[in-house]
Amino acid sequence: MSPITLIKCTINGVELEVKQGKTIIEAMSENAQRIAHYCWHPGLSIAGVCRLCMVEIEGNPRVQIACNTVITEGMKINNTSAKVRDAVKWGLDFHLINHPLDCPVCDQAGECGLQDQYMEYGKYDPEMAERKQRKRKVVDLGPTIVLDSERCILCSRCVRFTSEITKTHELGIFSRGDHSEIGTHDGKPLDNKYSLNTVDICPVGALTSKDFRFKQRVWYLKDADTICNGCSTGCNTKVYFNKEGVFRVKPRVNMEVNGHWMCDEGRDTYKFVNKEVRLLKGQKFANGTWQAEMHAGAAVKDAHLALSQASGDSIAVVLTGQHTVEEYEAIVSTFNDKFKTKNVFHWVNNKESFESFDGLLLRGDKNPNTKGLLDVLAKHGISSQWKNLEEGLKSGKITHLVVFGPENLPVFPDLQQNLNIFATAKNLIYFTSAAIPQLKNHASSNQITLIPLKTYVEKDGTFVNFQGKAQSFKRATTIVSEALTGVEAAQLLAGSEIRIKQVTEKQLFTSAHERKDQVQLEHRKKNEFVFNRGRL
Amino acid sequence: MATVNETKSNQQTSETKYLSEFYHLPEFKGIDGYKKNGGYVDLEKALKMQPQQIIDEVKASGLRGRGGAGFSTGMKWGFLPKNDEPRYLLCNADEGEPGTFKDRMMMEKAPHQLIEAMIISGYAINSKKSYIYVRGEYDESINTLTTAIQEAYKAGYLGKNILGSGFDHDMDVYRGAGAYICGEETGMISSLEGLKGQPKLKPPFPAVQGYLRKPTIVNNVETLAVVKYIIRDGAAAYKKYGTEKSTGTKLFSLSGNIIKPGNFEVPLGYPLKDMVYILGGGFKPGRKLKAVIPGGSSAPVLTAEEAEKATLDYECLAEMGTMLGSGAIIVIDDSACMVECLANLMHFYHHESCGQCTPCREGTGWLDKIVHSILSGKGRMQDIELLIKIADNMKGKTICALADAAALPVLSFVTKFRDEFEYFVREGKSKVKGVAYVADHTH
Known part of the structure; x- marks a missing residue:
């Protein structure tokens, strides 16, 4: 490999050293310089069609596009001169003349490239007095996406995505000139496992996600960084949430893990964190009936008492690859040291497809932290076989079974089967974030305790992905305040007196990201638009 | 030099038939008639030259692209990388500029002229494959070219080891589908590649990365045809026509409100008013000149006063803020709005x-x-x-x-x-x- 040559250039008066071969727009975005652009995307090829990333280069009388101009030694570049600003303003105006300007009913409003650039370069009275171009509205492109052709600015990002990243080639630009429209070929809808990335990269409201559209205005959402728990790839993601729950997941850039993208499956991982599908309270099944719901703390205390009476190998623990390294550590050491049992079992879902990989991001191992679990088990010298659990339960050797169940139920096809096995334990203590009616309907003479767990967006922790890369993340929000993290559960089971910070209804869903001037949801629900801006 | 120019732009009342010398002969269309009138002699001559010699000669002739941009042909050829990478020669016959119809005449009347010149050009730039991208509406041109290429293959001017020189060259006609934009060289390359006819982002330029990402030269029909005559007469002789910076003759397509529209070949530097009044036969009685679009519909229009003063060469028209373009002169009289x-x-x-x-x-x-x-x-x-x-x-x-x-x-x-x-x-x-x-x- 040839050594990397650095060359000097000046961008907006700032002297920079950049790698040879970099384009102006790359250098600018890497050095936090603002430049308007629509068609350029760091993860896609250069199209050079939006003509917005205009820069002035000393010695060149014409403004140039930054995306297709490679920096040369000593180049002096600026994008703040009146000439450039005027060029961008006109570039923007050409984008807007046929745009329907339907921001009030557009889902992209608030995160729209046209709005952003208009605030920066526009703010003029429109001069377009002619009739606008009419195009197709509400076009069903496939199972996940709806297209509004009139809003489309034909930046071709989505087309390049399907031809360069997924290589599925569903999208194309049809017709010519200002009749041009994005579309799919007959009988071949936009239906691939990464389709929703096109919505992310669409700078305007042309492509909207069927799942997310009209659910929330984006300015009512906060976002927080996290790691996807959909599979062992461990894509870096962002969750968008408010007091009503989590509404969507989008990828964050991490060139070592997921690049710019994430799969559609991973975007569904918000669906099992919301209240509707969660176990909210602790509950016990004893003497043939389900008792009244109880506080999680009380339930776990009961569990502690039950476990204290059992001894050593009559206790077993089942773990899935869905929890954090910190939780595994706490749980495994608690059971090793306190309860003196090495019966820690790894619940492996869909064994057959565990090693499969689609070549892009999707992995067959649908757990974010299988590697982390195996590491912790190995560290504690545990090598239990699943069949030992089944045998132990059958023979009655194992009487007390503690299960930390999965969050993401759909990827556990063997859920029902295993629940049946677990329920044969004399005393089953089942920690779960998901409500599992399968177990609730289970009739048995044994004792079952259900205790709510927190999901990945509600706790700090670390996932180790398939590469062995440990990725830590922070709590994004709290949805079920009573639910426990695995660490808290382990401590409580061991009998420690810990203070679990109680979150009041009012504190629930608060986040460090909250803005003071946020429109209050209660007001919005009542159709009162009150802005808490403080003194004006 | 000024004196030379002055003598060149003398009052000339008829065409200078340099390229179009034999266009009036119907037999010129076929290979026999073409050979009878000096055809394929220059190919033999060229194959005995070194490729670089041909490029130098074209450079020395001052030939500029006849398709519209007027870029030096020799210089364009010089941009090709100096290696053995396969490269392509494309003839741009997607004549779509409104007002232009000279290439059509050339292809229909003298297909072998173009083919011979393209083989010479292909030899010069070491290209073993060339395409003629013809405007889809030009049925007649496509038919004559297709027949002529077959004749040339049969006669051994195309194919393997042409005339025992060891040079191989294949040629094909590609039919456009009617888009004006495919006349833009990179749009044409996209179209030829089977993609939507949309121009490509430059750089890279076609000479570095063109058709199928290989070095490619795209030249207009007339530009390529001239190469044959530069080989025949030499650069010096060719430069006798035209002005100092606009050398040679050019075919002009004259149309609009005039008595005798048509294609006329004159040396560059020819006065526009002579073109209108003498070759074009002037206006209908009672009408007078109002404006002229001198180089195809994209060229800025000239007022009557400007047109009276203009000469048909790259410099004069550029000075007047317009361009020679493809040489399509659209004359507008005072009846037009x-x-x-x-x-x-x-x-x-x-x-x-x-x-x-x-x-x-x-x-x-x-x-x-x-x-x-x-x-x-x-x-x-x-x-x-x-x-x-x-x-x-x-x-x-x-x-x-x-x-x-x-x-x-x-x-x-x-x-x-x-x-x-x-x-x-x-x-x-x-x-x-x-x-x-x-x-x-x-x-």
């Missing part, structure tokens, strides 16, 4: 914009709509200024020159004939024709 003329042009560019770059995609439509609302008597006074502003901001802002091609006529029509536009807006009818037009312009 300039607003209507511009509306016609705008309709064309609106229809032909490929739609890639936003300023062109949206701008051509916008211009078209504004000019048509003026034409239907519904224009606003600020529209005239707006036309200029839009055109100004489309110019030089796109991947290819189509936006410029649409903007330049707007700027020249509106500035040079502003009174007609203002009259139309003020009175709601044409200054020349006294009527407005029903708005049937539905897009």
Whole structure:
């Protein structure tokens, strides 16, 4: 490999050293310089069609596009001169003349490239007095996406995505000139496992996600960084949430893990964190009936008492690859040291497809932290076989079974089967974030305790992905305040007196990201638009 | 040098038939008739030369591209990388510039002239494969070329080891599908590759990365044909025609409100007024010159006064703010309404914009709509200024020159004939024709 040559250039008066071969727009975005652009995307090829990333280069009388101009030694570049600003303003105006300007009913409003650039370069009275171009509205492109052709600015990002990243080639630009429209070929809808990335990269409201559209205005959402728990790839993601729950997941850039993208499956991982599908309270099944719901703390205390009476190998623990390294550590050491049992079992879902990989991001191992679990088990010298659990339960050797169940139920096809096995334990203590009616309907003479767990967006922790890369993340929000993290559960089971910070209804869903001037949801629900801006 | 130029641009009342010497002979179309009149002699001569010698000769001749841009052909060839990478020669016969019909005549009357010149050019740039991309509507050209290529193969001028020289060359005709933009060299390459006919982002330029990402040279029919004659007569002899910087002869397509429209070959530097009044036979009785579009519809228009002074060479027309372009001279007499003329042009560019770059995609439509609302008597006074502003901001802002091609006529029509536009807006009818037009312009 040839050594990397650095060359000097000046961008907006700032002297920079950049790698040879970099384009102006790359250098600018890497050095936090603002430049308007629509068609350029760091993860896609250069199209050079939006003509917005205009820069002035000393010695060149014409403004140039930054995306297709490679920096040369000593180049002096600026994008703040009146000439450039005027060029961008006109570039923007050409984008807007046929745009329907339907921001009030557009889902992209608030995160729209046209709005952003208009605030920066526009703010003029429109001069377009002619009739606008009419195009197709509400076009069903496939199972996940709806297209509004009139809003489309034909930046071709989505087309390049399907031809360069997924290589599925569903999208194309049809017709010519200002009749041009994005579309799919007959009988071949936009239906691939990464389709929703096109919505992310669409700078305007042309492509909207069927799942997310009209659910929330984006300015009512906060976002927080996290790691996807959909599979062992461990894509870096962002969750968008408010007091009503989590509404969507989008990828964050991490060139070592997921690049710019994430799969559609991973975007569904918000669906099992919301209240509707969660176990909210602790509950016990004893003497043939389900008792009244109880506080999680009380339930776990009961569990502690039950476990204290059992001894050593009559206790077993089942773990899935869905929890954090910190939780595994706490749980495994608690059971090793306190309860003196090495019966820690790894619940492996869909064994057959565990090693499969689609070549892009999707992995067959649908757990974010299988590697982390195996590491912790190995560290504690545990090598239990699943069949030992089944045998132990059958023979009655194992009487007390503690299960930390999965969050993401759909990827556990063997859920029902295993629940049946677990329920044969004399005393089953089942920690779960998901409500599992399968177990609730289970009739048995044994004792079952259900205790709510927190999901990945509600706790700090670390996932180790398939590469062995440990990725830590922070709590994004709290949805079920009573639910426990695995660490808290382990401590409580061991009998420690810990203070679990109680979150009041009012504190629930608060986040460090909250803005003071946020429109209050209660007001919005009542159709009162009150802005808490403080003194004006 | 000035004296040489003066003697060159003497009063010449007939054509200088250099390329078109034998075009009147029907037999020139077939290989036998062509060979009888000096055909394929120069190929033999060229194959005995070193390829670099041919390139040097073309460079020395001062030949400039005849398709529109007027770029030095020898220099273009010089951009090719000096290695053994396969490379392609493409002949641009997608003659779509409104007003231009010279390539068609060349292909129909003398297909072998083009083929011979292309084999010579292919030899010079070491290309083993060439394509002639012909405008889809040119049935006759496609048929004659296809027949002629077959004849050339049979005679051993194409294929393996041409005339025992060890040089192989294959040639094919590719039929365009009717898009103006495919006449732009990278648009043509896209089309030839089977993609949508959209120009490609430059750099890389075709000479470095063109057809199938290999080095490619794209030349106009007339440009390539000239190469044969440069080999025949030598650069020095060729330079005797034309002016110092615009050498050689050129075929001009004369059309519009004149008595004798047609293709005329004259040396560059020929006075435009002679072209109109002598070769073109002037105007109908009672009519007089109002304007001339000198180089195809994209060239800025010249007023009658300017046209009287203009000479047909690259420099003079560039000095006058217009261009020689493809050599399509559209003559407009005083019966024409300039607003209507511009509306016609705008309709064309609106229809032909490929739609890639936003300023062109949206701008051509916008211009078209504004000019048509003026034409239907519904224009606003600020529209005239707006036309200029839009055109100004489309110019030089796109991947290819189509936006410029649409903007330049707007700027020249509106500035040079502003009174007609203002009259139309003020009175709601044409200054020349006294009527407005029903708005049937539905897009």
